[in-house]
Amino acid sequence: MIDGAIRGLRGIDGRFIDAIGFYLDDPTTALCGGGGGEAFTDPVLTWEPAIQAIASITIGADRYVDSIQITYLLADGSRYAAPRHGGDGGKLHPIVFRDGEHIIAVSGNCGDFVNQIGFTTQDGNGETRVYGPYGGGGGGQVFDVVGDVIGFFGRCGRYVDAIAAYLVPNGR
Secondary structure, rough: OOOEEEEEEEEEEHHHHHHEEEEEEEEOOEEEEEEOOOOOOOOOOOOOOOHHHHHHHHEEEEEOOOEEEEEEOOOOEEEEEEEOOEEOOOOEEEEEEOOOOOOEEEEEEOOOOOOEEEEEEEEEOEEEEEEEEOOOOOOOEEEEEEEEEEEEEEOOOEEEEEEEEEOOOOOO
């Protein structure tokens, strides 16, 4: 499920409406995970200078996804390291993206917490890479986000309780 402010419609019709789609401003995905922890968000949509890309992600994970921390590349060429969201446990897995590499898919599973997360990226030459999965198995709900991911929000405490993504409006 993708949420966001609707700025337009598209579809296929004949005698009936056969298909309908939406053009969204600042689209986001639905949260996956439990209801515990405190809400977190990085200022992806409001940061000045504007966020251009995710430069790196550090995942803390063991049985669950313990934490996530993102460093953003800003329009002026500087970097912003967002706070670490979640607890101090788990093995740290730093992911440093190459110039032009961006996240095109996020997948994993969740239950009361985010149990597992992985990322698929693509660079300017169309080459894809897969990072992860990080964390353990379990969790009854699978999530697959396909889109140009520019940031994350969710809920956290000792672990990452729930996670969702901000998507680049209308792609890059």
